[in-house]
Amino acid sequence: MDLQDNVQKEYGRFEQIVSHFLSKSLHIILDSRVPSIFPNGQNPLLGTPVKKSDKWFTLILGDGPACLENLSLWHRNLTEPMIIDIVLVQEVPDSSSGHNPTITFGLGMYVETLIERWVVQYEDSRTVFPHVVESSSSYKKTYKKSIILLRSLYSLMRLLPAYRPFQKLCSSTRALDFDISYKVSSFTAPFSRKELEVMKIHQFTPVDAPEGRLFISLTYRDDLSCFNLDTSIAYPPQIITDYFA
Amino acid sequence: MNCEVCPLKELELEHFEVREVLRCVLHTIFFHRALGLVRPKDVDLELFDITYVQCGDLDLEKKIEEKIDQFIDRVEKHPNKKYQSVTYLEIRLKKSGNTVRAEIVDSGSSRLGFNRLVFSDRGYGFTADLQSDSSVKICLSFYEVKNKPGTWFPKKLERLYWEQWEINLNVVQQQKAHSSKSHHSKVVVDPGESAVEETSIRRAALEASLREVLFQIIKFVNEKKDHVPPIPNLDGISFPYEITIPGSSDSAFGMDMFKRMLQTGHPTMLS
Numbered sequence: 001m002d003l004q005d006n007v008q009k010e011y012g013r014f015e016q017i018v019s020h021f022l023s024k025s026l027h028i029i030l031d032s033r034v035p036s037i038f039p040n041g042q043n044p045l046l047g048t049p050v051k052k053s054d055k056w057f058t059l060i061l062g063d064g065p066a067c068l069e070n071l072s073l074w075h076r077n078l079t080e081p082m083i084i085d086i087v088l089v090q091e092v093p094d095s096s097s098g099h100n101p102t103i104t105f106g107l108g109m110y111v112e113t114l115i116e117r118w119v120v121q122y123e124d125s126r127t128v129f130p131h132v133v134e135s136s137s138s139y140k141k142t143y144k145k146s147i148i149l150l151r152s153l154y155s156l157m158r159l160l161p162a163y164r165p166f167q168k169l170c171s172s173t174r175a176l177d178f179d180i181s182y183k184v185s186s187f188t189a190p191f192s193r194k195e196l197e198v199m200k201i202h203q204f205t206p207v208d209a210p211e212g213r214l215f216i217s218l219t220y221r222d223d224l225s226c227f228n229l230d231t232s233i234a235y236p237p238q239i240i241t242d243y244f245a
Numbered sequence: 246m247n248c249e250v251c252p253l254k255e256l257e258l259e260h261f262e263v264r265e266v267l268r269c270v271l272h273t274i275f276f277h278r279a280l281g282l283v284r285p286k287d288v289d290l291e292l293f294d295i296t297y298v299q300c301g302d303l304d305l306e307k308k309i310e311e312k313i314d315q316f317i318d319r320v321e322k323h324p325n326k327k328y329q330s331v332t333y334l335e336i337r338l339k340k341s342g343n344t345v346r347a348e349i350v351d352s353g354s355s356r357l358g359f360n361r362l363v364f365s366d367r368g369y370g371f372t373a374d375l376q377s378d379s380s381v382k383i384c385l386s387f388y389e390v391k392n393k394p395g396t397w398f399p400k401k402l403e404r405l406y407w408e409q410w411e412i413n414l415n416v417v418q419q420q421k422a423h424s425s426k427s428h429h430s431k432v433v434v435d436p437g438e439s440a441v442e443e444t445s446i447r448r449a450a451l452e453a454s455l456r457e458v459l460f461q462i463i464k465f466v467n468e469k470k471d472h473v474p475p476i477p478n479l480d481g482i483s484f485p486y487e488i489t490i491p492g493s494s495d496s497a498f499g500m501d502m503f504k505r506m507l508q509t510g511h512p513t514m515l516s
Contacts, residue, residue, distance in 0.1 A: 050282075060284040144280065145470045151277045152463045154285060158296040159459055167296075205467040 013139050014210060018078045018122045020056040021146055021214055025120040026084060026184065027064045028150065032157040033086045033116070034182050035170045037065040057147045059154065067184065079124045079212075080186040086116040086162060090178040090227060112181075113227070114195075115162050116220040117188075124212040138210050145207040146214060152204065153216060161224045168229065178229055191219065198223070248406045249472050251465045253458050255380070255413035258451055260320065263416060265292050266455060267313050267383070270412050271488070272299045273459055274385055277466040278408075279305070280476045281483040293452040297459065302481045312488045316383065319490060320416055385410040387484045389474055404485075407472055410462075 030037060054060050092109040157163060166180060191199065200222045206215035258266055269290060276285065276298045284301040299306065386409045393401040476483045 055282060058280060058282045060282065140475070144473065144476060147280050147476075148277060148466055148470055148473070151280075152467050155273060155276065155298050155459070155463055158287060158298065159456065159463075163296065164294075205470075207470075 010139055010210070014142065015078065017139060017143055017146065018209075018214065020053075021122070021150075022078070022082050022120055023064075023068055024057050024059065024061075024150055025118075025153065025216060026082065027061050027068055028059075028154050028157060029084050029086070029118055030065055030067075030182060031061060032154075033162060033166050034065075034180050035166065036179070036181075037067070038063075057143075057150050059147070059150060077186075078122050081119050081121040083185050083188050084116075084118040084120070085114055085183040085185075085188070086118070087181045087183065088113045088115045088162075088165065088178060088224075088227060089181055113221075115224065116160070116218060117191075119217045120215075122209070122212055122214050123206075142207060142209045142214075149204055149207050149214070149216065156202070160218075160220060161222055162220065165224065165227075165229045176229075178227070247472055248409060249469050250409045250411065251461075252411040253413060253461055254454060255415055256451065256454050256458065257415040257417055259417055260317075262292060262451065263317055263320065263414065264313055265290050266414070266451075267316065267412070268309065269295065269297045269455065270458060270462075271309050271312075271385060273297050273462050274410050275305060275309075275482070275486075276300050277462065278387060278484060278486075279482045280473075281480045283481055292448070293455060295452065295456060295459070300481060305482055309488075312490075316381070316490055320381070380413065380415045381490065383412040383414065384489045385412065385486060386489070387486050390485060407474060 050060050054062065090111050090113070092111050162180075165178065169176060169178075169180060196219075198221055199219050201217065201219050203217040204215065206213040253270070256266060269288075272288070276283075279300045279302065286299040286301040287296055288299055289296050386406050388404040388406045390402050391405050393403040474484070
């Protein structure tokens with residue numbers, strides 16, 4: 001059945017687009033928030049050959065973090081949301097400071113604060129009777145619009161408040177009293193009312209797809225000034241007893 | 246096909262800020278319209294705390310710089326509202342409660358209109374900045390080249406514009422005016438500190454406006470995607486474009502009067 005073959009072929013191409021869309025989104029987000037997962041630096045060198053996988057959505061980002069390789073194994077159901085939490089981890093001077101430490105290590109107390117939550121999802125709107133794909137160009141339109149959406153995601157990452165602490169982590173030669181980590185999941189507890197009071201929401205216009213739509217949304221803290229991220233750790237002076245001139 | 250037009254919020258800036266601001270806005274638009282294969286390049290502005298993205302296309306970078314050079318050259322050659330040096334003005338202070346207002350009058354005691362009078366009340370000190378404005382709209386358009394209908398031989402090609410961006414810049418030229426000390430009042434001019442403070446306020450406002458413009462670009466490219474044609478070229482800059490600098494608008498009010506006053510008026514003391 002040629003028609004049935006065409007439909008399956010089209011849907012196969014579309015599944016590829018969705019799968020790579022999730023992976024590229026994750027790469028873009030982590031690339032500009034979590035320096036620690038890119039030990040060799042993020043920017044791909046000019047002149048280095050571009051891998052086929054990196055050409056997706058015509059945006060060359062270079063090698064991705066290790067978690068990207070596992071994404072396809074973990075995220076088998078394409079309609080499940082991919083939720084990326086960006087977490088500010090801050091060292092607390094002492095336990096009497098009034099903070100509520102959530103992690104205790106040997107030497108210090110740390111507080112984790114969620115500063116951004118990204119939700120990347122493909123919503124499947126197929127009904128009982130799936131309609132036939134109009135033409136072979138429909139997945140091409142979806143792909144073109146996805147390119148534009150990912151471009152704007154890339155730009156927006158650099159305009160949001162969380163980009164500044166990321167830049168500080170990348171460029172600082174001294175130890176800082178904070179770090180940025182992340183969590184990826186397909187389900188998470190909703191925000192409390194108190195948390196939502198200090199957060200803003202940004203939604204990208206969804207990209208229509210033959211059987212649904214792709215969308216990206218963000219809930220984020222638009223003011224990070226209360227975290228005093230401009231300070232660095234001041235180590236007390238120490239006498240080096242075995243110093244040789 | 247519809248031509249989608251996006252007029253961007255007007256940015257008020259000084260001459261030395263033009264290059265950075267234009268680079269930022271133009272490159273940001275191109276990054277969202279260069280749908281071929283690109284290696285994005287992050288650029289931190291020197292004058293503002295903003296990072297924008299370039300496509301990493303050297304030809305495009307060169308063409309943008311050429312256009313910016315043309316624009317700056319044009320602004321320098323045709324400032325329109327450039328002041329002659331101000332030697333003297335009569336400035337009257339009127340106090341109402343805790344507010345001090347400054348009113349500039351000419352020697353004939355008729356009120357002059359200026360584009361803008363900015364002053365700060367710092368007790369007994371103030372500066373008055375008289376500004377002349379030059380508003381310019383730079384257009385970045387994307388188009389397709391098609392055969393003109395109805396023509397067969399010779400074939401004629403026409404440009405079908407599908408998107409136009411309007412970058413509105415208001416290039417401000419400032420000149421300081423100082424009050425003269427009068428035996429009737431104890432006004433003391435303190436231009437240094439207040440000038441620094443004003444510059445700082447103005448710079449912060451421009452940064453916020455520039456950020457708004459970048460968000461405006463992102464919003465527009467997200468909301469309007471249907472009019473974008475199929476991608477013809479999978480390498481870098483995919484669509485043909487043109488950057489034009491139409492005639493500037495004349496936004497001054499009363500400038501001719503002011504120039505006449507400078508030529509014919511005589512100094513008067515503060516009243």
